[in-house]
Amino acid sequence: MEKQDMTDRTGIFAGDDPFVIAQRWLEEAEQSEINDPNAVALATVDATGLPNVRMVLLKEISPDSFWFYTNYNSAKGRELEQSGKAAMVLHWKSLRRQLRIRGTVTREDGPEADAYYASRSLKSRLGAWASRQSEPLESRTALMAKVAKITAQKGPNPERPPFWGGFRLSPVEIEFWADGAFRLHDRFVWRREHPENEWEIHRLNP
Template sequence: MSENQLTSGDFSENDDPFGLFAAWLEDATKSEPNDPNAVAVASVDETGMPNVRMVLLKEFDQRGFVFYTNFESQKGREILGQRKAAMCFHWKTLRRQVRLRGEVEVVSDEEADAYYRSRPLGSRIGAWASRQSRPLESRFALEKAVAEYTARFALGDVPRPPHWSGFRLRPVSIEFWHDRKFRLHDRIVFSRATPEEGWSKERLYP
């Protein structure tokens, strides 16, 4: 897709950031060679020091943007501690970026269970075996833990670990960025004071 296929009018005529995001994600699904749903998630620890890492967006709707993780991991502890986070999608082949900031809530047990059941068996075992973000003495120790949990759950279903669930980022800011010639990029930001309020929209200097 050339940069001229998306005009400034496409931004200004769309007043629904979720609808615009859905359209951009659909374009990315067609163009990106790997993981069009990959997103950088930023959090801060108790000292205010930031951390960022890549995760996979698993779903989104008007309520927010959902990803799953081990709540005992570094990002899990940080997000549970602050209940705020930021996201950044970057689709290089489309020359597009979307940034989000907002409050974070834990998804319901029903949502977490449904997604967990959809994961491959190895991923479900891995959720039990990995003590995510904590020191690992050797690769063998991880493989041993996988073997132990594989044997433990050899018969029947693999239940969702109590420390594994999902976060939903409820955005109060969504910024759409599109690369243009001479670095005169298009930037539109949707913002609201709380996740329950309506959106305002404005264009930003690149």
């Protein structure tokens, strides 16, 4: 059940669906950010509980989740599979806003992953085959030699590697943050215990 007075959420915070608001913010950032408005800091934890964070590209905001793609054998891929949970943040300096998301992750390596892989440049598709992401690398020269070998083997239309595909984050918490004067920022958080539950909305102290 929604707790927050709806009249308090106006302007950039207005709306009944957090995914729609998030998409609107991203579209605004696409008009003002110089590079990669869809860059997100993705946080995971390893088997010991030690956090890891790195930048990835958010590829889609669907009606119920946030999508990104990676090598399943990478450190982040293994950690996502092990914990089933993740967090991410998008920070847009040009808009002085940020979006924080926490929730559960599901591996998606079906038609959506095939379609996105096919949309990438040929060099990026071949690079996905060549890179043993997160593993030690002898040299840049060795990597380029592997790319050349894969290019000869796979040709101009390589299939998606079985170790590469998507993850979707189904949030249990989404926080919208906007910079305020004197560090009195505006913050609204949408929370639910499980992805199938109704949202509760709260304004937070800065």
